[in-house]
Amino acid sequence: MKQSIQLASLFAIASLLTACQSEDTASNATTDKQASVITTVQLLQPSGNDLSVTDITASALPPINQSHDAIGFSQSIDATLNLVAPSLTQQQNSDQYWRTVSGAQLNAGIKLAISQSESVIRIAPRGDNRSGGLIHSPAIAPEQLRLYKINKNGIDRSASMIHSTSDPQAMATAGIIDDSSALTLSKQASAGQYQLQVMQPLAAQDSYLINVKEKGSPYQLELHAPATLASSNATLNFSLAISNSDIALQPTATLKQSDGQYHQLTLVNVDQQWQAQLPEALTLPSSNRGLSEIQLDIETRIDNKPIIRTVKTAFKQYVPSAMWGESAQIHWQQQLPVKAMLDLQIANPGRYELSAVLVGTDASGAVGNILRSQSALWLEGDGQVSLIFDRDTIIASGLKAPFFLQALELKDQGQMARLSYLSHAAQL
Template identity: 40%
Template sequence: MHTFSKLAIILVLSGLFTACQDGATPVDLTNSNAIYKKGLTLAAPSDTDLVDSNIVSPTLEPINTSNDYISFISPLYGEYHAGIPKLEQTSQSNEYWLNVTGADLNAGVILTMSQASSLVRIAPRGDISSGALMHAEAIVPERVQIQRVAPKEESPQGKAANSSAVNSRDSLVKSMANADALASAGLTDDSSALQMSAKATPGRYRLQVSQPLTPSASYLVNVKEKGSPYQLSVKAPTAIAADTQTIGLELVLSQSDNTFVPQATLKQADGDMQPLAMVKQDETWQAVIPAGVALSSSNAGFSEIEFTVQTQVDGRPVQRTVKSVFKSYVNSASIKPEVLTVWDTGLPKQIDFELTVAEAGRFGLSGTLTGTNAEGQKVAILRTQAANWLTPESSTLKLMLDPKLIQASGLQPPFELNELELQDQGQMARLSYQANALILTP
């Protein structure tokens, strides 16, 4: 009897070993739950997905160098609606601004106004060109002079129109506010402001400051025309590859069919500015990046392009400035199509992704898991995120799921991983996005 029992055990173990060799599901003898792994393949990217397998090495210093693996799972409920990544942004402006110096303000700066009651703000700015921070002094609004200029006068050095009652500051300015008054309203940049009166009809004006100013001091002059029908709009990308040579965008001035040639300036996160050429192509514009000019000087901030338009609409001079902010990035990694899934009692527990990595860095993955209800609708179960430090030699990133949460949802297969997004956390940039990435089959 004793010998027969030993023989039975040997035969059972032999059968299990043979089953494993034949590729059947292995059984965890130390746990009553069946744990097994299965290789799957990501779905082919659609035309609207963001997938690029051509990778390059970043040139800027990363802002996140943590080596710790982190993972978060957030429960979700209700019918699933796919999120769409924001690829473009639209900005509108009923204002413009000029960067001037103290010398410019003392000599006089020409302003364009398309309607009465415009608001003029003068804000001192910091300057580090000397190697140390130099902050310009605040302007006393009582020392600001406003005069209307003759139609043909285009420069501060030209001859001003003869003064009259309508050209006096008392007639053109309705109210003033100094830095203290604006600070109490929440504007704490030492600005001063003038509210133009109803007599300040459309035209050109000279703003001049009689207060002695440091010639090299930096100031921002802002003219805002609230309620104006003339709005300058720009539609541009939110993320731009670092090696891009031209940036496609749309520029539209409402209530106007006039042709115009905008001026464009690239402003880096560190404050460096570079003029850009603008080329019209059919109904869109192309901002041309000069050879050797980088779209970003740091991963820590955003870059922006500032567009200024000057034109005439129904005999009124109109000037507008609008900004478009974007993130510059390099495609430093991509997701390989073959993934390894881990299952627990027939429910997905973990997905291991292999990445192609240009060089060592911190990368993150995220996605939304869905199941199917009795009506056949796709329902959200959870949102999962993970991040880790990866190298070209060690480039596996595991995305965790929660079998208990999946079971508690009462949803049935097919389970799907949607909104699969890869991020380079050293750049804080999205590298790829796939709306319907993976069908999880046991």
């Protein structure tokens, strides 16, 4: 911190010197004015991982950010930082599965597939409001749990397959705070079918989540799915595979929208890719807050072991509410770009943010980043957004023409969605 104070002092002194320079520059305002020019550049076409909007649609949901303040911000960035286009997909792996069962089923005993002895079973009471009021199922006392192996002669009750248990209080203090109980399997447990039973009487309609976690299992279910989904898309494409096996999978899919509602989805296999089909009503986001999730469940057998897995991933459902024009106006002063103005066409009033990185060229012809500029404002209709490029920062970078506009990005701060991204936007 002491060093920072010295730096701050130096910065303050430098600021004053800059002020001196600014005044000198101001005295040459006429010269500057003569040196100011405006050029128009065409934006390049999207490629690779770029994201673009071609038709805009109005969002019917209330915007999250309703601020009408126009805010601009820029800061220098590392000249050598590699500007990477945002990933359009997400990958998730799973070595576990979930099942929802009733109190009646738990009292009668449920069958669970286990593929390894080092497994953990968690039993979590869940809430249900289908009756109109919230019903929260009671926690299960660990001593009320029974776990037996099912062999070809039926349930083998001669040996408990429970090694240890944890009660809801212990689970809560460790970060799993949903009244869960958990048990670990004994070392004697082998892959196969088991019966889990709860001895304490439960109401028939009580609801419980059963979570079987098989840490370190060689059979990981791997999901690749989009990170975002525009409302114009009626299908969500994903790939699904299980490690150490090339067995064909028959998944079932569930969509959980950001309002918490679950919907079963129809799946179609097209060219070894899966398509989850979304009914029209589900293509629109149900809320701007939060994310949607797709959950895939599979059941199969590998090496004569029963393998059950659940995997899920989050994605943003959004409406393509705005798009930029085909060109940008670049304002120059003394041969340096000081501002870029882009037209925005919008489908609904809202708060939109534009950002980009200004890139320059050194004496050897190598390009380097100079600064990142961001600008957000509230628009009632189509309008313009300006990105300011600080002249002093450009000079300090030592980089010169040709300049480029890169990592151009448009976000809707009302929906909290990225609408467009252009890795290489233009040469200025």
